[in-house]
Amino acid sequence: MILQTIGHFNIIGFRAAVAGLTDSSLIQRPYVIAGRVGGQDVASDVSPAAVREGIKNGMALAAALRLVKDLIVVQPNHTACLGVNKILDNVVSRYAPVWQNDGAGNIYFDITGTQKLFGPAPDCVCRIQNEILDNIKIDAAAATGTNKLVCKVASRTIRPEGLIEVSRGEEAAFLSRQDITLLPGLGTALMKTIRVTGFSEIGELASLSDSEAFCLFGKKGILLRDSARGIDNSKVMGANNRTIESRADFCEDVIDEMVIRGAITSLAEHCGLQMRKEKLGTTEINLCTLYADGLKAEGKEKLRTSCFLDSDIAAAAQRIFKKTVIRRIRIRSIALSLEGLKPLGFEVDLFEPETEIANRKLQEAADKIKDRYGAGKVIRGIVLAASAKKDIKYPRINADS
Numbered sequence: 236m237i238l239q240t241i242g243h244f245n246i247i248g249f250r251a252a253v254a255g256l257t258d259s260s261l262i263q264r265p266y267v268i269a270g271r272v273g274g275q276d277v278a279s280d281v282s283p284a285a286v287r288e289g290i291k292n293g294m295a296l297a298a299a300l301r302l303v304k305d306l307i308v309v310q311p312n313h314t315a316c317l318g319v320n321k322i323l324d325n326v327v328s329r330y331a332p333v334w335q336n337d338g339a340g341n342i343y344f345d346i347t348g349t350q351k352l353f354g355p356a357p358d359c360v361c362r363i364q365n366e367i368l369d370n371i372k373i374d375a376a377a378a379t380g381t382n383k384l385v386c387k388v389a390s391r392t393i394r395p396e397g398l399i400e401v402s403r404g405e406e407a408a409f410l411s412r413q414d415i416t417l418l419p420g421l422g423t424a425l426m427k428t429i430r431v432t433g434f435s436e437i438g439e440l441a442s443l444s445d446s447e448a449f450c451l452f453g454k455k456g457i458l459l460r461d462s463a464r465g466i467d468n469s470k471v472m473g474a475n476n477r478t479i480e481s482r483a484d485f486c487e488d489v490i491d492e493m494v495i496r497g498a499i500t501s502l503a504e505h506c507g508l509q510m511r512k513e514k515l516g517t518t519e520i521n522l523c524t525l526y527a528d529g530l531k532a533e534g535k536e537k538l539r540t541s542c543f544l545d546s547d548i549a550a551a552a553q554r555i556f557k558k559t560v561i562r563r564i565r566i567r568s569i570a571l572s573l574e575g576l577k578p579l580g581f582e583v584d585l586f587e588p589e590t591e592i593a594n595r596k597l598q599e600a601a602d603k604i605k606d607r608y609g610a611g612k613v614i615r616g617i618v619l620a621a622s623a624k625k626d627i628k629y630p631r632i633n634a635d636s
Contacts, residue, residue: 241345241346241347244342246375246376249339251309253312261282265305269296275295296308364377379399392417406464410465428452440460483501485566499553502570506548506573520551521574523570552571
């Protein structure tokens with residue numbers, strides 16, 4: 236049995252670091268990346284110089300400007316970030332068959348069984364780290380260990396740069412003396428409970444019994460306690476070149492706008508559900524429309540950030556349809572595909588707007604109902620209206636993923 240070996244890179248203040256690459260005048264100067272949360276402007280990413288001045292991620296922009304008079308406010312450069320992520324993917328792909336890039340400065344990669352090619356895990360990670368530095372001139376905290384959770388905590392202990400190895404069998408001992416806030420996935424509610432307990436080190440959480448963990452933290456308590464012990468069975472999710480697609484074949488060629496909109500929405504729901512089951516989001520949406528005379532109309536929309544809501548996928552697909560389908564000819568089928576898939580990482584998005592949190596929770600609730608009772612138990616109004624058309628037979632959905 237081959238034992239798992241994982242590597243991890245953590246680029247602190249990723250968007251701020253990319254901004255420094257694209258504008259040399261920012262080097263050594265305090266600057267922040269502008270963001271917006273709940274109608275308030277915030278510093279969503281902070282440069283090292285700004286950190287030294289006392290500015291933190293999520294601080295109100297007005298407060299940051301009062302604290303540092305010469306603070307520079309920079310808008311996020313999504314195109315530059317995508318370019319840097321492509322370079323990161325290219326470098327890591329030469330050493331690891333499977334890697335997981337969240338697009339925000341965190342990359343996990345599985346280097347199990349690569350020792351004969353690239354040497355021991357620390358040597359391999361060091362080689363990747365040096366190549367990244369040579370290619371994009373950005374320092375990263377790097378870690379290697381037996382699972383993603385241990386690597387994540389380890390990289391946090393040495394950030395913003397350096398390399399650390401947590402040896403097999405030493406996971407619990409390493410974690411035990413670390414600050415409890417370094418443990419991934421601790422939301423606001425859990426942190427409130429932790430503050431009440433007075434716990435300050437991960438080891439204090441790891442020492443809880445099953446009953447104690449359940450009494451303190453509810454149904455998530457045992458999982459949280461096990462995480463504190465360094466137990467993590469999650470895999471590196473390689474979304475590279477993965478495509479999720481589905482096709483609606485109309486029983487009769489159609490031109491009715493409502494039926495077409497209903498079909499596109501249904502495709503978005505079908506693909507979206509499959510994508511979220513794999514804990515992925517999409518950055519590229521493709522739509523192919525087949526006319527009754529055999530000709531096709533194809534289009535795509537590339538997104539700056541990962542999309543995971545059915546409503547957003549459907550809206551993008553509708554925009555593509557309006558741009559590409561210009562012939563007044565009946566339609567035989569519509570195919571939707573989701574590409575540029577990236578792992579979702581809600582736990583690292585500390586500044587998600589409240590409206591997005593509400594939409595995500597609504598989507599999660601709908602997914603739970605579909606998973607338990609079947610996809611047909613939650614249907615959008617446009618799909619119902621389309622299927623109610625008496626003169627049109629509703630399309631059959633074919634899963635091609």
